[in-house]
Amino acid sequence: MAVVISIDAGTTGVRSFAVGENGKPLGFTYREFTQHFPRPGWVEHDADEIWAAVVATLTELVAELDQPVAAIGLTDQRETIVAWDRRTGRPLHHAIVWQDRRTADRCDELAAAGHLPLVRDRTGLVLDPYFSGTKAAWLLDHGGVTADEHLALGTIDAWLVWNLTGGAHLTDTTNASRTMLFDIREQRWSTELCDVLGVPIDALPEIRPSSGRFGVTTDDIPVGAGIPVSGIAGDQQAALFGQACFGPGQTKNTYGTGSFVLMNVGTTCPEPVEGLLTTVAWTLDQGTGPVTTYAYEGSVFVTGAAIQWLRDGLGIIDDAAETGPLAASVPDTGGVVFVPALTGLGSPYWDPRARGTIVGLTRGTTRAHLARATVEAIAFQCRDVVDAMASAAGTSVTDLRVDGGASVMDLLLQFQSDQLGVPVTRAAVPETTALGAAYLAGLAEGVWTSPDDVAAAWAADATFTPAADRSEADARYAIWRRAVERSRNWDLD
Secondary structure, eight states, rough: OOOOEEEEESSEEEEEEEEEEEEEEEEEEEEEEEOOSTTOOOOOOHHHHHHHHHHHHHHHHHHHHHSSSEEEEEEEOSSSSEEEEETTOOOOOOEEETOOOOHHHHHHHHHHHTTHHHHOOOOOOOOTSSSSHHHHHHHHHHHHOOOSSSEEEEEHHHHHHHHTTTSOOEEHHHTTTTTTTTTTTTTTOOHHHHHHHHHGGGOEEEEEEEEEEEEOOOSTTTTOTTEEEEEEEEHHHHHHHHHTSSTTEEEEEEESSSEEEEEEESSOOOOOOOOOOEEEEEEEEEOOOOEEEEEEEEESOOOOHHHIIIIIIOOOSSGGHHHHHHHTTEEEETEEEEEEOOOOTTTTOOOOOOOOOOEEOOTTHHHHHHHHHHHHHHHHHHHHHHHHHHHHHOOOOOEEEEEEEEGOOOHHHHHHHHHSSSSSESSSSSHHHHHHHHHHHHTTTSSSSSSHHHHHOOOOOEEOOSSSOOOOHHHHHHHHHHHHHHTTOOOOO
């Protein structure tokens, strides 16, 4: 039986994941890497450390397998940007992470100069430091990176392709669509936006469909030489694919470091919608030429990261797994509302100057109340996005497929269902991001013949249905919205 390996280079670690022809997981390995916070609001990674984590996880995973590897798929944290030297293959600066807010002022300047309509029309995005374009410009203007013929710029997927293949500089349409430099209708780098941001177009990778051969591994890679690297998608697009959301209107949410709601909107690129992003879901070439599927996306910056903060920042839990039981130990939050705008607010507010806010504290507040308020905040932020998405699409979301680390919490999923008023279904294979990348790679190499094979393999673990009476859910949501307003535009310096 052939095996497909996916490499999932996330925000806090790397997971290498093996999938059999039946779509069943065969094993995975994981390595965390260091988060660097050089200044408030700045977040960086060491790209060499990420690559070392890839090598380590692949080495461990391959040692566990006794079947041949047919293909490798890649998925990644999307907007994080790396600059490296083509001659040496060495990074020229720490990678600037999607959570980083250092270019908020530059985004304000671009908006004041009247560039927002161009960004919205060409990219489907908004002017926000979340995206790669202004980060790349910062590296050139302030990071000591020189714009010469030796410069390579790319998202983490491009960095991994370079290292896996011995120097191919390639990306796919999904990752390109997150840079603020990509024309999502024309499917090419935008010379206009590269000029506006001061990013040399020649330093950017060649863009390919999400499923197709990007190159083959070199002989110093743990899987051995000649293994095709055949699928790439940003992590949220990979999760949408892994959740088999192939029909327009089908929607998923991934509860990861952040939360990301994506709705398949078909093969016609919609006009920009206030509060949401329009993004490439994937591009497939099934013999008749590349066809791109688009999605609406709502990006929530901090969900799982809020649980990490409870652990690492406040010390009220020792392990993330404690969160669910601790939150469930109290019937409610005791009036506490936590808005986890620790790196600003994403969809539908797009406020980089919002800051984390806790309201409703009393002498009776306990760590359990804070844990429950954190869990509820995850669901409230998802509702913010789904409500905006349903309005934009002109149709109600009828169900939500979910995955990601926090989806193990039944309390969260039941609360989410109550807030949305629709069933919430947890996938039987929680690692749908890695699974989606594996499917994209396997489709290119004939392991699977069509997305229909993926849909047939998808299965549910559990479904949570909403309470019949929505009055309590709506009342609690109204209080959440009041708290959000108190968090907004806080950092005005």
